[in-house]
Amino acid sequence: MTDMLKEFKQSILISLWFVFLTFPLMVVRVNTTESLVEWRWMNMVWVALGSFILSYLWRYMLARQQARKKVADSGLEKQSKVTLLLEDATFRYRAMAVLLVLALIFPLAFDTYQSTIMISALIYVVLGLGLNITVGLAGLLDLGYVAFFAVGAYSYALLNHHFDLGFWTVLPLGGILGCLFGIILGFPILRLRGDYLAIVTLGFGMIVKIVLENWSDFSFGPSGIAQIDRPGLFGIDMDLAGSTIYIYYIMIAMVVFTILVTMRLRNSRIGRAWIALREDEIACVAMGIDMARTKLSAYALGAFWAGMVGVLFAAKTTFINPASFTFMESAIILSIVVLGGMGSILGVILGAFILILLPEYMRAFSEYRMLAFGAAMVLMMIFRPQGIISNIRQKYEYKGLQKETDNG
Template identity: 55%
Template sequence: MAVDTSDKPTGIAAADIPAMLKDAAISALLALALAIPLFGFRVSSLGTGQGFGLEQRWDLVAVTVAAVFVGRLILMPALRAVSNWLRERRGQRSAEATETIQTVLRFAKLVLLIKLLVAAALWPAFPWVDRWLLDLGILVLTYVMLGWGLNIVVGLAGLLDLGYVAFYAVGAYSYALLAIHFDLGFWQCLPLAGAFAAFFGIILGFPVLRLRGDYLAIVTLGFGEIIRVILLNWYEVTKGPDGISGIPRPTFFGLPFKRNPEEGVTSFHQYFDLDFASTHRIIFLYYVILILALITNFFTLRMRKLPLGRAWEALREDEIACRSLGINPRNTKLTAFAIGAMFAGFGGSFFATRQGFISPESFTFIESAIILAIVVLGGMGSQLGVVLAAIFLIGMTEFFRELEQFRMLAFGAGMVAIMVWRPRGLLAHRDPTIRLNDTKRGGGA
């Protein structure tokens, strides 16, 4: 019976009817089970002073069950027709067509890439971009950068890191403390913060060298918490839960963004002879994070073509095979941790200078989870996927701010939706890093 139906994509065969009735009956039964507790009974007032009675509403239940039964009966053929149509269309993609589709997809990806890049570069100049959208852009780019950084560890090297925010925190606190105590500027602190974070990456890396998968995830999760708890309790240095305030703002090559700079200091707007506007600083910050993010991206793309980057990917695929190819797994893992942490450190410094205030509150597990979600939803190892996932997740949560308590519900629903439709991430396709060109392919084959 079931075999028959698959041969007849459209129209309802007589043989289908019992199956359809059965299906509809099951749906109706489910509806009944749900309807009775949901609206089968109602507590009603019997009038003042009379107390409450239980009103039975069987009519409503009956109507619901009937509606579900009939609805399911009508909907099923429609659904089947749609799914058959989709299957047919997929079938038309013959083997030869796959090659063209691949080329078209690659081209479409390139176009999307260029569009995104241009949009990112011109974002502050768009007329509709106000202060809020500019801030949102900075936020999204921060997550894009963190996503790209974590992508090195999780996407390329395959080391599941649930404590990535720890390095972000190390970067932020490094910048804040260095800037306040040693009077260093943002640009001097940036490499130092990156180095500190990388150092912490190695510290985390050593004990977890032999761990993989779930066990690694648990240890990194613990590491993230350890860093946060230290920040919370080491009051003499970190000021604990009070956080560090008065973190210096970035300067434009030594020109501060201030309306009234101190004696002898030229402000940005004075130097360029502009009217003072607070958005100058925001626009500058936007470009700083854009450039930092792009550096992260180009670094990763470059690494993928170098032996070390290859070794990362190979390690993700098969550690035993890596050993038998003469790859040193220890150094390979440590570099992945260190470099991933370094970019988190850069991101952290940026975060500190943008906020002007940091506290352990900003570096909770949820941040790690969001960054990891961006990497996973984007498609592990896909650079463009990270961008799309960051825009989707961060942008969406901001846009749905009006939903208030339902915001996280929308966030969760979005994640579930991606995992249902694209179970391996938005862009799961992995492009090989090398191809032989056609001239070489011709010989001898």
């Protein structure tokens, strides 16, 4: 109680301070034409109230955060209800089934516009899950991830333009090319860590974009490549709506595939090696894990998804140019991973939906988009640094485990 009273007092002080600071701006107005001074006392009340509520809320959240941290440090951390629910396998399967059904009937229930938005959100889900391998699991900060996306998109656009290769042929090819570029980027930066690594990957992203912009003979420069074929379905001609729905289903399949593969990788010997690498490089190597191989595999497998979904992106928009692959895209994909929860597959999916769908549906506030985005990130880092949903731990069964001995 005394704590609350203290917080209350502090908040009142802060609100008074804000009133004082904003007084000349918000309250006093000099009307020069009539030489009158207007006193807008109502504004003062609003400032006082607003700053008081915000300050109190801020303090309350901080205190809660501190308390939770204390509990976590003492090792008596109780798992939240959400985590417990998510760890229940039967619930998980049911939820997945429901979500899948909802996803499948979505384009039939809504119009083409909704499907298009959903496709771009799903593209970012795959991108987020791919980057999640590199950043979330292996802990290798990558600020140029969009380069691999560009590699995939351009490989389809160019192969389609020059050789008339179809979507389905290039789809795996785009992934493999992404992989190759991941390894190309990975080799020179095997020894780098932290800040240096981030700068090099940032540079890599820039290089790819600049090459695409300036090497006109190869990539058609800033004017881009138009009239890329949409995905084909046994040569059936489709109108725009039909093909949007078709791409939507391809995207759903791709997301399911990505989730399945990344989940299996994470819970495998390889995934554990990635996490160990993130936790402590020296100990990891001393335990017999080949650092070069583990790092390269993390880059390659992260880039694979970007390459593959890049092909689909080119097929969906039918026109690409370097402007689609700016640093801003890398930043958004990274934000998806960080906001969702590093290493957490479900978190990344949620993060992608929030970051991509919210701005779409809040077009009315589009001017404040970056402001809200920045504020959300800052608040998130202060109050929930582990992301929306932290990683769900894999359960192991072994002899001597009391609860599930019959599985032993």
